[in-house]
Amino acid sequence: MKFEVPKTKKLYEQIATIIEQKITLGEISPGDKLDSVEQLAKNFEVGRSAIREALTALQARGIIEIRQGEGTYIRKVTAQDISLNIPTYASFSQQDLQQIFEVRKILELGLIENAAKRRSGRQLEQLKEALSKMNDALIDPKASSNADMQFHAVIAEAADNPLLVSMLQSVSKPIARQIQHTRSILSTTDHAALYNLHEEHTAIYNALVNADDIQAKKAMAKHLETVESLLFNQ
Amino acid sequence: MKFEVPKTKKLYEQIATIIEQKITLGEISPGDKLDSVEQLAKNFEVGRSAIREALTALQARGIIEIRQGEGTYIRKVTAQDISLNIPTYASFSQQDLQQIFEVRKILELGLIENAAKRRSGRQLEQLKEALSKMNDALIDPKASSNADMQFHAVIAEAADNPLLVSMLQSVSKPIARQIQHTRSILSTTDHAALYNLHEEHTAIYNALVNADDIQAKKAMAKHLETVESLLFNQ
């Protein structure tokens, strides 16, 4: 037997919800200043602490901004503010990682298409730079891993969609450590695999130079498959 | 002349940061119980309110869980917990919406491929149901819009990646109102366009029935293009 427990029992959660709704309903709008903590406490007929905790929570979620000595304001949310919230400490299961990697794969494939069409000359240079860094540091797991991430980051940037950049970075982080670990193994056991990775990056780079989105997508798909098998099949 | 201002001046923010770091560094691990508020106040040599506000903020971000009468615990974060944080009230610019839509397009295209391969019989039924709902309510902007979202949601589910589901839902929300609005215009001015939308959904459905991922992707791409032009070219 199982009963429903009251969802938001805590006062400050209720208050946070109410304030959020007031924003959603348009009673108060982004940019507006909220009443002072004291005033809110009177309006809601609760103590100041309940108000403060509600506001602190809303601030942590990026919904409002509390400025000491000034007041509390509703934040204006733009696409820039949208991002994944992935605690860095999170320890994911193998299955979680595969899900995350699948998302990354999808983002990266959709992305490379845009990147091939929109990449600038400067970005091609940055890619080239990351490529040679990767080559120079082939057997340095940390440096080459960084260059690897840089390579992918530039591609994201070339796609000219900040939201995509931020999302891709978020889903890449949890796998970054894994990748570095894998690279560090390869660096002592399988130089051929490392060289292969570099070849694949070069193929992607060449496709981008030619602004060939079909080819770029193909090359990226192949690369991601390689990475995936290296990551999950050991 | 400009000086660096201390990034986290507020006490409770500093404390939140420290606690977060302790988790990242492994000093305390997911599942662990934190010291009591009083104890933490003594350890940090601050008042209880600073501690409580720090904890409230961390809880709002999903990092810890505060249980009345019991204590405070570090949450175990899995892929399920990863999600986009998009306030429902956010008023996005046309440009923002296009960025968001592009992400949606990428996710949905990557998704449909998986869905075509993994869809179950039950999901095909749900799709069929959503389809006929859409057909029945062609000129009811609200109902058909709901059926539309349901259709896409089932596809997300069929792709068998909860993380994808949650991410797609997040990026779909901000555009949902727009879509509903567009549908409501079409319902009074352009029944042919509505019928066309339904045709496209049917094409997607058929491809899914045949487990033809190439065709499904093509159909979805066409559909999304239609939606995009309806949304942004008026």
Place this chain on the structure above:
DNA sequence: TTTCTTAAGTCATCAGATGACCTGTTGACT
């Protein structure tokens, strides 16, 4: 006019008091 001082408004933080809630223990009752 420009600069300095001051006052008002507001957030930041502390600390004492109380209530609400959870868990485990104890002991009576079945």
Place this chain on the structure above:
DNA sequence: AGTCAACAGGTCATCTGATGACTTAAGAAA
């Protein structure tokens, strides 16, 4: 032995008065 009510200890939830810090703007001084 099993069940359960009552109790105690620990902890979160909330209120409140006090004080400090910070921002803004009005008014005084240069």
